[in-house]
Amino acid sequence: MTWRVACIITVGSEITRGLIQDTNSNWLASRLNSLGVTVKRIISVPDDKSEIAWALKSCLEVSDIIVVTGGLGFTADDITLEAAAEALGVKLVFSSEALEMIKSRVRGEVTYQVKAAYIPEGSKPLYNRTGVSPGVHLVLSSKHIFFLPGVPSEMRTIFEDHVKPLLASTTYYSRTLLVRTRYSTETEVYRLLEPLKYKYTWVYFKTHAKTPVEVVVVIQANSLIELEERTRSLISDLEKTILIESLEYT
Amino acid sequence: MTWRVACIITVGSEITRGLIQDTNSNWLASRLNSLGVTVKRIISVPDDKSEIAWALKSCLEVSDIIVVTGGLGFTADDITLEAAAEALGVKLVFSSEALEMIKSRVRGEVTYQVKAAYIPEGSKPLYNRTGVSPGVHLVLSSKHIFFLPGVPSEMRTIFEDHVKPLLASTTYYSRTLLVRTRYSTETEVYRLLEPLKYKYTWVYFKTHAKTPVEVVVVIQANSLIELEERTRSLISDLEKTILIESLEYT
The missing domain is CATH 3.40.980.10 (MoaB/Mog-like domain)
Structure with missing residues (x-):
């Protein structure tokens, strides 16, 4: 790669x-x-x-x-x-x-x-x-x-x-998710997401200081199939890690 | 300076x-x-x-x-x-x-x-x-x-x-003018303005490829009085150089 x-x-x-x-x-x-x-x-x-x-x-x-x-x-x-x-x-x-x-x-x-x-x-x-x-x-x-x-x-x-x-012809696929959480401080969400950042190096997380806190998640992959797999796996881990209010594909 | x-x-x-x-x-x-x-x-x-x-x-x-x-x-x-x-x-x-x-x-x-x-x-x-x-x-x-x-x-x-x-406390004053001309090509206006660029080094001219052509003019000076003088002098020269439809302070 x-x-x-x-x-x-x-x-x-x-x-x-x-x-x-x-x-x-x-x-x-x-x-x-x-x-x-x-x-x-x-x-x-x-x-x-x-x-x-x-x-x-x-x-x-x-x-x-x-x-x-x-x-x-x-x-x-x-x-x-x-x-x-x-x-x-x-x-x-x-x-x-x-x-x-x-x-x-x-x-x-x-x-x-x-x-x-x-x-x-x-x-x-x-x-x-x-x-x-x-x-x-x-x-x-x-x-x-x-x-x-x-x-x-x-x-x-x-x-x-x-x-x-x-x-x-030679590059990658990506998808952006907008996750609305049930937390009021960015720092709290940031800390909870920390382990996921190390696990998923092909994911970019950006917390936003809104109330409740929003997280923009960008997933990158080498193929459309891989993108689907990575999205599924990440969403499953996200659901175990943070309290999600709603999740949208943007 | x-x-x-x-x-x-x-x-x-x-x-x-x-x-x-x-x-x-x-x-x-x-x-x-x-x-x-x-x-x-x-x-x-x-x-x-x-x-x-x-x-x-x-x-x-x-x-x-x-x-x-x-x-x-x-x-x-x-x-x-x-x-x-x-x-x-x-x-x-x-x-x-x-x-x-x-x-x-x-x-x-x-x-x-x-x-x-x-x-x-x-x-x-x-x-x-x-x-x-x-x-x-x-x-x-x-x-x-x-x-x-x-x-x-x-x-x-x-x-x-x-x-x-x-x-x-140590800097300059500036003013922006929007000049609407009666020309249809940017190049024509650009050429007419060329001598003014050399005369007024404290002026920035930017022609825009609209029909008719517009020119954004930014005047810089060391004091408000100088800014007034420079604006007057420049407008007088502009009127002799190009056909102006209208001139606005922006």
Whole structure:
């Protein structure tokens, strides 16, 4: 079993300036986790070459999957691919495949949009069916780097169309349970659950300080059958360990 | 003029697992920017000692203000202060001042909540008027590190009560304008604004690909008077440069 680890990088000065809420990283974290990928770091940086480079390098040190969003557009501050190419020591080259994708998405003549056809050498463009800029997939020392547009709808469809199939073929299954307990303090529940944490290393428990206390339980497995077995076994142990008010699949 | 640079770190496996949307970093980024502080990086890490340590160290390298949220509670997975103390090479010590703050916020006897009274040596607890765990302010090699609870209401009140006054005394003023133009492409507006970017280095322009195109303009200054002057001068130049449909203060 090789556990897969990802980092998420969201690029855009509008994020670090607090002008917009970055929802891409939350969506990606949720999707990656549901595909059995552990997200180790989420980093947001401004449209700044050295910060983009730093984020990429620091993520390459600890993960084998990196998803970058933002900065793939046509204005001069869209510098993600340029910064990435420099940081990773590859050239930015013209891709006729990317240009074809762009042409199929633009009414009339392609002019300033040509910028999005320059992608890191050795990478592949990923068709964008909701916008113009293609996503980009780069494999480097067996690590997968995905560059997706910052516009949430475009980011999501490219992820579902291209990134998910690539990751799903080799990854894991997961399920989230919401357990409402009959306890009033988080600490009490936390202590009771402690032994289960050691028994089930493939389970993540998170208690929430509501009254009564709620526990979010995430179960991970290598197959759907294993996921069913693990869910059954865990629920049976949970029922012996804590007083459960209700249990929902979320 | 010494420009102040901040990093934001949000701690919590519920963030990297995509179980909750981290809204703290967006709120903090917006508040810090309005106080004239530039946010260079936003990093989210799980409840993991080595990741918290990595985030802190990487932020200390590039900024003089670090705001950390999350992991100040009473359960065993709340390890932010422990991880920070280890990473920064200081001890975690009992603070009677912090204990008094906790006592004033807990009905009945203080038991497991005592955990929140152990803070990095040399740091000061910050009173939490909406929750129990105090915030923590640590000055290290003239850099300011603030640890705030992850619960948004507690994080916000401690920021407003304690962090803002500390930062405001030495920082800047800012104002955001929303300019609706009469252009249909972002690139066109971007090109027209280019000369203004060089003229006004204290202004941030961000064009948005709406039809017609919108521009968010953030003006920074050292005083309220300077902010007024800069706003007047900029608006006058904007009116000569681009076709404005409407202009709002946001």
